[in-house]
Amino acid sequence: MIPGPTMVSPRVLRILSKPVVSHWSEEFKRGFLEALELTRMLFQTEGHPFILSGSGTLGMEAAIANVVERGDRVLCVENGFFGERWSEIVEAHGGVVEHLTFQWGEPIDPRLVEEKLSEGDYKALTVEHVDTSTGIANPLEEIGRVARGTDAVCIVDAVCGVGGMPLKMDEWGLDLCLTGSQKALGAPPGLTLLCLNEKAWGVVESRRTPVADYFADLRRWGPIMKDPSGYFATPPTGMVLGLLEALRLIAEEGLENRWRRHRAFSEAFRAGLGAIGLGSFPAEGYEAHTVSVVKVPEGVDDAELRRVMRERHGVTIAGGLGRLKGKTIRVGHMGTVTVADLTATMSSLEMALKSLGYELRLGSGVGALEERLLPYLSES
Amino acid sequence: MIPGPTMVSPRVLRILSKPVVSHWSEEFKRGFLEALELTRMLFQTEGHPFILSGSGTLGMEAAIANVVERGDRVLCVENGFFGERWSEIVEAHGGVVEHLTFQWGEPIDPRLVEEKLSEGDYKALTVEHVDTSTGIANPLEEIGRVARGTDAVCIVDAVCGVGGMPLKMDEWGLDLCLTGSQKALGAPPGLTLLCLNEKAWGVVESRRTPVADYFADLRRWGPIMKDPSGYFATPPTGMVLGLLEALRLIAEEGLENRWRRHRAFSEAFRAGLGAIGLGSFPAEGYEAHTVSVVKVPEGVDDAELRRVMRERHGVTIAGGLGRLKGKTIRVGHMGTVTVADLTATMSSLEMALKSLGYELRLGSGVGALEERLLPYLSES
Numbered sequence: 001m002i003p004g005p006t007m008v009s010p011r012v013l014r015i016l017s018k019p020v021v022s023h024w025s026e027e028f029k030r031g032f033l034e035a036l037e038l039t040r041m042l043f044q045t046e047g048h049p050f051i052l053s054g055s056g057t058l059g060m061e062a063a064i065a066n067v068v069e070r071g072d073r074v075l076c077v078e079n080g081f082f083g084e085r086w087s088e089i090v091e092a093h094g095g096v097v098e099h100l101t102f103q104w105g106e107p108i109d110p111r112l113v114e115e116k117l118s119e120g121d122y123k124a125l126t127v128e129h130v131d132t133s134t135g136i137a138n139p140l141e142e143i144g145r146v147a148r149g150t151d152a153v154c155i156v157d158a159v160c161g162v163g164g165m166p167l168k169m170d171e172w173g174l175d176l177c178l179t180g181s182q183k184a185l186g187a188p189p190g191l192t193l194l195c196l197n198e199k200a201w202g203v204v205e206s207r208r209t210p211v212a213d214y215f216a217d218l219r220r221w222g223p224i225m226k227d228p229s230g231y232f233a234t235p236p237t238g239m240v241l242g243l244l245e246a247l248r249l250i251a252e253e254g255l256e257n258r259w260r261r262h263r264a265f266s267e268a269f270r271a272g273l274g275a276i277g278l279g280s281f282p283a284e285g286y287e288a289h290t291v292s293v294v295k296v297p298e299g300v301d302d303a304e305l306r307r308v309m310r311e312r313h314g315v316t317i318a319g320g321l322g323r324l325k326g327k328t329i330r331v332g333h334m335g336t337v338t339v340a341d342l343t344a345t346m347s348s349l350e351m352a353l354k355s356l357g358y359e360l361r362l363g364s365g366v367g368a369l370e371e372r373l374l375p376y377l378s379e380s
Numbered sequence: 381m382i383p384g385p386t387m388v389s390p391r392v393l394r395i396l397s398k399p400v401v402s403h404w405s406e407e408f409k410r411g412f413l414e415a416l417e418l419t420r421m422l423f424q425t426e427g428h429p430f431i432l433s434g435s436g437t438l439g440m441e442a443a444i445a446n447v448v449e450r451g452d453r454v455l456c457v458e459n460g461f462f463g464e465r466w467s468e469i470v471e472a473h474g475g476v477v478e479h480l481t482f483q484w485g486e487p488i489d490p491r492l493v494e495e496k497l498s499e500g501d502y503k504a505l506t507v508e509h510v511d512t513s514t515g516i517a518n519p520l521e522e523i524g525r526v527a528r529g530t531d532a533v534c535i536v537d538a539v540c541g542v543g544g545m546p547l548k549m550d551e552w553g554l555d556l557c558l559t560g561s562q563k564a565l566g567a568p569p570g571l572t573l574l575c576l577n578e579k580a581w582g583v584v585e586s587r588r589t590p591v592a593d594y595f596a597d598l599r600r601w602g603p604i605m606k607d608p609s610g611y612f613a614t615p616p617t618g619m620v621l622g623l624l625e626a627l628r629l630i631a632e633e634g635l636e637n638r639w640r641r642h643r644a645f646s647e648a649f650r651a652g653l654g655a656i657g658l659g660s661f662p663a664e665g666y667e668a669h670t671v672s673v674v675k676v677p678e679g680v681d682d683a684e685l686r687r688v689m690r691e692r693h694g695v696t697i698a699g700g701l702g703r704l705k706g707k708t709i710r711v712g713h714m715g716t717v718t719v720a721d722l723t724a725t726m727s728s729l730e731m732a733l734k735s736l737g738y739e740l741r742l743g744s745g746v747g748a749l750e751e752r753l754l755p756y757l758s759e760s
Contacts, residue, residue: 005400005617016618017397020385020568022696053570054434057613058595089594182614188400190433190570190616212592214469215438231701233437234562236570237385238396239619316402321611 001345002318003132003160003291003332004183008242009249012187016242028237029228031244036225038247039193041255042162042185043177045169047197050218050225051243053236056159056180059192061089062216063155063176064124066204070094070212072123075116075152079138080104080131081322082157090126093212098122104324105134105293107286110142122152123203129161129177133321135293135330136282137165141172148173153200159183163250164262164290164334175200181239184262184290186335187246190239194218249336257380262289264376265333265342272346272369276353276360281328290334293320295327297358302329305352313348339377343369381725382698383512383540383671383712384563388622389629392567396622408617409608411624416605418627419573421635422542422565423557425549427577430598430605431623433616436539436560439572441469442596443535443556444504446584450474450592452503455496455532459518460484460511461702462537470506473592478502484703485514485673487666490522497530503583504533509541509557513701515673515710516662517545521552528553533580539563543630544642544670544714555580561619564642564670566715567626570619574598629716637760642669644756645713645722652726652749656733656740661708670714673700675707677738682709685732693728719757723749 021028032051039049052058064086068074074095076087079102087097100116102108108127117125125147130137140156147154156177158167164184169177176196182189196204196218204218211217215233224230250258266289270280273294281293296302302319306329309315320328333342346365353360401408412431419429432438444466448454454475456467459482467477480496482488488507497505505527510517520536527534536557538547544564549557556576562569576584576598584598591597595613604610630638646669650660653674661673676682682699686709689695700708713722726745733740 002402002404005402005614008400013397013399017393019393020388020562022382022385022698023569024382024698025696054438054595055613055616058434058438061593061595064594092590092592092594092597094592180614182400182616188616188618189403189614190619210472212472212474213441214444214472215434215441216595217472233435234385234560234569236435236562236568236619238568239570239616316405318402318404 001331001333001341002316003330005189006183006186006332006335006337008186008188008246009336011249012242012245015245016188016238018238021237023235023237024229028241031241032228032235035240035244035247038244038251039195041251042247043167043169043195044171045195045197047169047195048201048225050194050221051240052192052221053190054192055189056178056192058216059178059180059194060086060157062194062218063178064089064093064095065211065213065216066218067124067153067155067176067200068093068095069207069209071096073098073120075100075122075125077108077113077125077127078102079106079108079134079136080128081133082131083128086126105136105282107136107283108138108143110139110146113143114146117146117150117152122150124153124155126155129156129158129167130288130290132160132291132330133324134282135280135288135291136286137161137288140167140174144172144174153203160288160290163258165288166259169195170197181243184334185246186249187243188239190236191243262334264373265337266292268369268373269331269333269342269346271372272365275368276350276365281324290332292331292333293328294331296329300353300356300358302326305329305356308352308355309348313351315345315348339373381711381713381721382696383710385569386563386566386712386715386717388566388568388626389716391629392622392625395625396568396618398618401617403615403617404609408621411621412608412615415620415624415627418624418631419575421631422627423547423549423575424551425575425577427549427575428581428605430574430601431620432572432601433570434572435569436558436572438596439558439560439574440466440537442574442598443558444469444473444475445591445593445596446598447504447533447535447556447580448473448475449587449589451476453478453500455480455502455505457488457493457505457507458482459486459488459514459516460508461513462511463508466506485516485662487516487663488518488523490519490526493523494526497526497532502530502532504535506535509536509538509547510668510670512540512671512710513704514662515660515668515671516666517541517668520547520554524552524554533583540668540670543638545668546639549575550577561623564714565626566629567623568619570616571623642714644753645717646672648749648753649711649713649722649726651752652745655748656730656745661704670712672711672713673708674711676709680733680736680738682706685709685736688732688735689728693731695725695728697725719753
């Protein structure tokens, strides 16, 4: 129950255990093209999809390396650990960073983004969909709206969001979105997926200087994403076919149904947390549907709490990241997570807290979770 | 039977089909450290091992991005498609390339490398262990010897060699070696492995300028490779555990036994090729033990030959790369390949050639292969 890598379906595991196929086999080429098409569905775009071997961090780097040229100004809109990474990547590639920083856990104010964008000649802005460190979901629709009227390429790290909560790239005016395979998509870690709309792709195509990166140079990969008969670097064939199966599962569930399920699960989980006196870290109304970041109550040691849950109940959750280490715990509830996973996790949390001396009425968290979840389950 | 991705053992496939584990689980951390230790065994070094998510091309890029600074001179020693890639990567990272080019298929002359190195102030030289495009194995021991006395970091792309034929990093004075998971290692594609000795690591540590790359910045990864409790980017947990199983299989077979097997298989396969009148592309005495690159005889269409083998006999081999497209076929015989795979491939080649009008005595290739292989099989 960590916020990624998440559990994957047995259907995906079965694909991963099949004999390796050649990257030039018909089976792989067909599967790769289908996975690319489903990637567009996932991001809700008619844009250019890419699937590369590497982690989501490579996807972030590919975004910057291709869009930003040495000396270009980039507005890094930050309110958490992952948001703050963007500026390091921009600087590694010679871009000039302007920070627009909000408190960790506080939402981004789109009016301030608009103000900043109007002041300077920005090549791009960067923003997180969900910052996994704080559990916040940023108001992407509004941010896209203010970016749309400018020349700045709106770059979104959707690693912990897409596939679990609404993201409509074309409708919202987001220009470049990326994710990793291991979160709400329900595939194993090892792949990064990107989509660029015509605005973003146009910026990449009209660069004055070459991309100072080889493996992440999207123009080298471009032809392969249209016709996998070509060669640039060996794709991880099994991983791609595993991802395809995960994307098919998303298509079968229906993206909107999946968003609804994640919303219902996260609201129910938060209701349970509230009933046992635990508070969410991110600002109310901005909680992600994929992950809950929870304040550790006074007097409880977070490492001990996680150890008890893991060793006694077999439930693994994550600790805080960066400056929230020791102060928060993080529970992922995305991808293939089930009702049973959710209730068992809440129950484990209750028992572990109780055994560590925290006062609560056993069953009250699970009860509140059930009460909140029942209407959704009855209608679905 | 293509030169990668190669078939993997059912033992590896079984690992890949296990439920996803967290990158912070004890199971993963232990496995990762063991895989890193086995990586040192694989490269025969006491140096610094790295396992990254990405293809071998990312490994090549990591080598250049970390060692080479803007304006540094690099000697790119080239005699094939992959050798020629190095210069593109060096230039992408602002290095100044000096080419030392040999005919495709002709071996590198270490004396000319020595001469070049003595002329200029080189930060590094790049060379292929096996260039998969031509099937040549370059004289690394001699090249390492001439590089050892200089300040140049000797960077080796061992993607199609290591694990299948001798490579002794420390003994031969090779400073930075890398590979992909999908060739002679017998793991699926998706990981790149690198080792740096103290000379190479010292150069990385004493850079004057930051690495103009984020994901491939080895100093960011360094601490994780010593203690996987840290975090930089999510490692592909399942893939790493799959690789570990493949590396354990190598350790169980014994690296020297594995080299011997690959040598015996390749010599036997070439004996079979000779018996049916097919010539090897690379210069005699320099043939790789992992892949055979074979001249397509006059009057035979290589695509048709491959199609017949694939569709009628279920044997997949590869076509030529780059300027050898249409002129050569490539047969991989590395990693988990068996005697049965080898004989079936030779038999398929005979039948397909015959049906395409090429004159040969059926069975003669397989016969010669058997004759050459028997002494090895009897003693092993």
